[in-house]
């Protein structure tokens with residue numbers, strides 16, 4: 482079981498991008514890493530929250546048969562977004578028709594409803610991306 486502070490942290494991560502930065506080489510990681518793979522023991526890792534929220538679509542897929550809780554949203558687009566700060570994340574693209582998605586399309590982070598009904602009743606909102 483997660484402790485209450487653990488749950489809150491989990492929730493915060495649904496709304497915000499929280500990664501880590503290596504102050505030695507300047508690389509930014511998402512999700513967080515405890516060790517910089519480039520600098521290893523010389524790396525100094527700090528928490529990084531200053532993501533601009535902007536990125537570009539690298540690749541994407543259109544999901545037609547959605548899992549339970551997402552059925553009302555199908556078809557929807559899942560994309561690999563390369564953030565301006567460097568890391569890539571997998572996220573849903575909203576308010577754009579699947580046929581309008583293009584490689585390199587600029588997107589930014591928005592907070593949206595994730596599920597119709599969250600079975601845990603805890604997390605039903607989180608971040609997604611939309612066209613700039």
Ligand SMILES: [Zn+2]
Pocket residue numbers: 503504505506507508517518519520521524525
């Ligand atoms: Zn480093």
